[in-house]
Amino acid sequence: MKTSRRQLVLGSLAAALPLSALRSAHASTFPERPITFICPWPAGGTADQSMRALCQVASTVLGQAIAVENRAGASGMIGAKALASARPDGYTIGQIPISVTRFSQIGTLQADPRKDYSYLARTSGQTFGVAVPVDSPYKTLAEFVAFAKANPGKLTYAHAGLGGATHVGMEEFASVAGIQLTNVPYKGGAEALQGVLGKQVDALADSSSWAPHVEAGKLRLLATWGEQRTPRFKDTPTLKESGYNVVVDAPNGIGAPKGLDPAIAAKLRDAFRQAVASAEFKAVADRIDAPVLYLDGPDYEKYVNQVYQRETVLIDKLKLRELLRG
Template sequence: MNPSRPVTRRQLVLGSLGAAALSTTSARVLAAEYPERPITFICPWPAGGTADRSMRIICQIAARELGQPIALDNRAGASGMIGSKALSSARPDGYTIGQIPISVTRFSQLGTVQLDPLKDFTYLARTSGQTFGIAVPANSPFKSLRDVIAKAKAQPGVITYAHAGIGGATHVGMEQFAQAAGVRFNAIAYKGGSAALQDVLGGQVDLLADSSSWAPHVEAGKMRLLATWGEARTPRFKDTPTLKELGFDVVVEAPNGIGAPKGLPAVIEKRLRDAFRTAVNSEEFRKVAESIDAPVMYQDGPDYRKYIQAVYQQETELIRKLSLKELMAKG
C-alpha cells in the first residue's frame, strides 16, 4: 500500500475482517492441536491421601478424553500453598494445571501465600467435597463429643488434637467448633493428615481432626468417630451425628477444585473444562468418591469462580472472628 495514499474505509473494514479471520483460524488450529504432549497436574498434597486419590482418578478419566497422559506432581507443604503458588506461577499454556485448595482464599488474606485467588487462576471445575470429622482411638475415655466438651471445660487447653496444618480446613474447623462450644484445645500441627492419624492411633494425641483418613480405622474398630462436619450425616457413618445436629453452627466441606494459571487461551480452557466435566460426572469417579467419603459437588469453571469469590468474602469475616492472624503468629 502506498503510504502517501489515504486509507479508505473499505480497506480498514477488509483489514479488520482479515485479522478476525486469522484470529479465528488460529484459535481453531490451537483447539485442534491441543494437547500435543503430556500434561502436568500439580497436586498440593502428599501421595496416598484422600485428595491425592481423588485427583488421580479424575485425571485418569480426563486424560482419556484429552488423548494425552496427565502426570501428577505432588508438591505438598504449607497446607497446600506450595503447590498453589507453583500453579499460579506456571505458563498458561494448558500443560500445567492442578488442584486449587479452597483454603487459598484464606491463606492469601493471611499473607502466607503471595497470590490473589481472584485474579491469578483460571478456574476449570469444582469436583468434590470432603467428609471431615473428629475421631479418637477405640481405647479413648471419650465416648462422645459431650465427654470431650465436659473435660475441655473443666481443664482448658489440656485436650490435644492433631490437624493437617495451621490455618487449614481441619485446624480452622476445629477452632470454629471450640469457639462455638466455649472451650479451648491444644492444637498440634502436622504436615498432612496421615502423620496426624498415626500419632493419634499411637496415643500421643487425644483427638484427630481430619478428612476421612480415619474411616477404615473406624470400620475396623480401631477408632471411634465422635462427629462429622457436613451439612448432613454421611451415608457411610449414618449413626454419627454432625456438629450442626449437636447444636454447633459449624459446617466444613472444603470442596476441591481444578484450575490453571491466569491467561489460559479460551479454546484450551473450554477443552479442559469439557474433559473435567466428563471426568467428575462419570460413574467411575463417583464410585471412588464414595469410597473416600468425598461427595461429588461439581461446578463448571465460571460457576466455580463465583463460588470462590463468595468464599473469599466469608473468609474475611472468619479471619476476624477467630483471630486467625494472631493464631498464625503464635504458630
C-alpha cells in the same frame, strides 16, 4: 533461498492475521501434546488418588495423556503457587485447594485466588471428623463439650498443621461451642493420627484417615463436619445437627493460570465435567469418603470468591495471623 523466502512469506501471513484468529486456530487443535497436572499433595494421599482418577478419564476425552506431577509442601501452597505462575496455554493445569482463600490472605501464598487462576471445575469434598480413642471417657460429642466447658484448655487435639482445614475447622467449632481446646499441630494427617493412636493427645481432627481405625474398633467417631451424614458412618451425627452451625468439606477444584483462552477452557471444562460424572471417579470417591460436589468453572469461581470473603472474617475471628506467627 526458496526455503527462506517461503518462511518469510508464511511469517508475513501470520503477522497479518489478527490475534483472535491465531488464538482460535490454536484452540481448535488443542491439545496437541500431553498436559501436565500439578497436584499439590504427596503421591498416594486421598487428594492424589482422586485427581489421578479424574485425569485418567479426562485424558481419554481429550485424546492426550495428562501427567500428574506432585509438588507437595506448605499445606498445598507450593503447588498452588507453581500453577499460578505457569504459562496460560492449557498445557499446565492442576488442583486448587480451597485453602488458597485463607493462605493468600495470611501471606503463605504469594498469589490472589480472585485474580490469578482460571477455574475449570469443583470436583469433590472431604469427610472431616472428630475422633477419640475407643477407651476415651467421651462417648458422645456432648460429653466432649461438657468436659471442655468445665476444664478450659485441658482437652488436646491433633491436626495436620496450623492454618489448615482441620485446625481452622476445629477452632471454628470450639468458638461456636463456647469451649477452649489446646491444638497440637503435626506434620500432616498421618502423624496426627499416630499421635491419637499413641494416646499423646485426646482427640483427632482430620479427614477420613480415622475411618479404618473406627471400623477396626480402635477409634470412636464423635461427629463429622459435612452438610449431611456420611453414608459409611451413618450413625454418627454431623456438627450441624448436633447444634453447632459449622460445615467444613474443603472441596477440591481444578484450574489453570489466569489468561487461559476461553475456547481451551471450554474443552477442559467439558473433559473434567465428564470425568467427575464417570463411574471410575465415583468408585474412587466412595472409597475415600469424598462427596461429589461438582460445579462448572464459572460457578466454581463464584464459590471461591464467596469463601474468600468468609475466610476474611474467620481469620480475624480466630486470630490466625497471630497463631501462625507463633
